[in-house]
Amino acid sequence: MKNTVYVWPAAGQIASTAVIQVLPMLILPVHGYAVYAVIYLVFAAFLALQNATICDVWARMLRRSESTSSQLRAFQAALTALATLSGTAAGLIALVVSDHGLLAAAAGAATAFAMYRSGISYRLVATERIRRAGLSALLGAIVAGLFSVSLLALGAYTTTTALLCWALGALCASLSAGIGPVASPRAVVDWFVDNRHDVGLLSAETAIKTIETVGTPLLVGAIGGALPLALHRAASSLTYPVRVVVEVLRARLVSGAIGGSLRGVLVMGTIGVLAGTSVTVGLTVLENWGLLGAGTIVDALAPHALAVGAWLCTMAVSSFVQFMGRGRFNGRALIARRIANTVVVLGVTGSGVLLFGVAAVVWSAALAELLAAFLWISRRADDGSVATPRDTDARLRGPATLSGPTAAGADTRISLTSPER
Structure with a gap:
């Protein structure tokens, strides 16, 4: 494939x-x-x-x-x-x-x-x-x-x-x-009943992630007022190109079919750079050509074009490794990383606005994503994790009907280029 x-x-x-x-x-x-x-x-x-x-x-x-x-x-x-x-x-x-x-x-x-x-x-x-x-x-x-x-x-x-x-x-x-x-x-x-452990674990992790998603713009709003809140939300909306790619890959990342190599991270980082560059250029062109309506949130966001592009780059890698971790880590290893991720994002973004003002809100968000990404990298496959995937192609070639058998296949290395059947 x-x-x-x-x-x-x-x-x-x-x-x-x-x-x-x-x-x-x-x-x-x-x-x-x-x-x-x-x-x-x-x-x-x-x-x-x-x-x-x-x-x-x-x-x-x-x-x-x-x-x-x-x-x-x-x-x-x-x-x-x-x-x-x-x-x-x-x-x-x-x-x-x-x-x-x-x-x-x-x-x-x-x-x-x-x-x-x-x-x-x-x-x-x-x-x-x-x-x-x-x-x-x-x-x-x-x-x-x-x-x-x-x-x-x-x-x-x-x-x-x-x-x-x-x-x-x-x-x-x-x-x-x-x-x-x-x-x-x-x-x-x-x-x-059979999957109560995973259901409880992932539900808790999702709840903590929701606190981060909802709480970050509210926090910067409480610190700096309506403008940083609006800038954060608008910039977040412009990360859509990256979120599309990550959501498309989500099932493959969580299952371990792809993403288990440095190459996968580099590919995702490259996608983030391309998306970030495109958004930065687009905002800059709109601002310089006078195509933005005065007083709109996009007009206010245009001076932060480079920061928005940086956020797309760091979010691409961070989201990629987070979904890998959602499938890899178990129990306390997953929850601890999600809590730490939330603390880093809230702390770095909020501190940036508090110390440097409104101009730092998007740059702080980009930095927070970069720092949080390191939390999801593990050097040991058995560090509180579920089993390392094997026979990926055989497992993932599920039956076309509800009752068909799972096909057998050869063992493959995890990469972004697994052959489609």
Whole structure:
């Protein structure tokens, strides 16, 4: 498998983001978009829970060289149950927020289908069916985009119809992936009982990470006021190119299929440099050509263009090694690193603003990511870690159906160039 195969899921994610996140932001009125944003945040929260309790747990099983064929039914059942639960919760929240039955139904359907689509996409990438994952995501984005454009032409693009477009796109993507849901309460219980250690560990680690993500902009806001908070959030939004790449690789990193070599880190660092350079040049051009509206947050961020580029570089490497560590480290080794990571990010970013003022907020964030990256590097494979992965290709060529056997294969070295089957 050449590295270019990852272009497919990256393209699918970018297209989905454009249709599901950007288009509603550009078209919907403030109140309508606020309701839509609440629903999306509910989805994002449940997605983090899904990664912690199901997807990354399964990837850690792959890293330990465990056969997953016997666990596939439980995995799909847990995925189906959580998608259903999240859809129900999102629908109820939408009903409370909007007092609109159809909107609530659309919100519930969009959240449930999107949760399920994300889970099976994770599975496809982890099992080396990367092109299929990307194509299904692209199909979903195209379907959602076509219906959105049709509704715009008819003047019928509202919060409710935007949610319906999201739901339809996610449903089509799920169907095209060819992996059906499993409704089995007993299998769900088996999944959480059998994997309770990993579920508890990753849930705790995710909770600490959330404190870091939410707490950092709030901390710099408390220290320096609204401007550093806004600059931090805006700069964070511009790290999207790096986050797309890392999220595409997430399943492979946690499972240990890639990333276990210096070459992988160097490749990711190179991607970060390219992305950072592009964003820096883009902000500089926008500022020098007078294309930015006066008083906008992008206008305020433009003088920090070089710092934003540096943040993309350091975040690329830091995020890469963090996902490697999420699969590698166990117990106290993982939690201790996550706590230390949070302390470093909060401490360095907050101290930078406190000591050097608003101008240092983005540079401090970039430095914090660089320092935190060293926390996730271990020289010993057995340092509180799960087993070193072996027979990677054999484990990751999972069955195309829920009950098929796992194929056998030869032992391979961990790299970014494992052959696709």
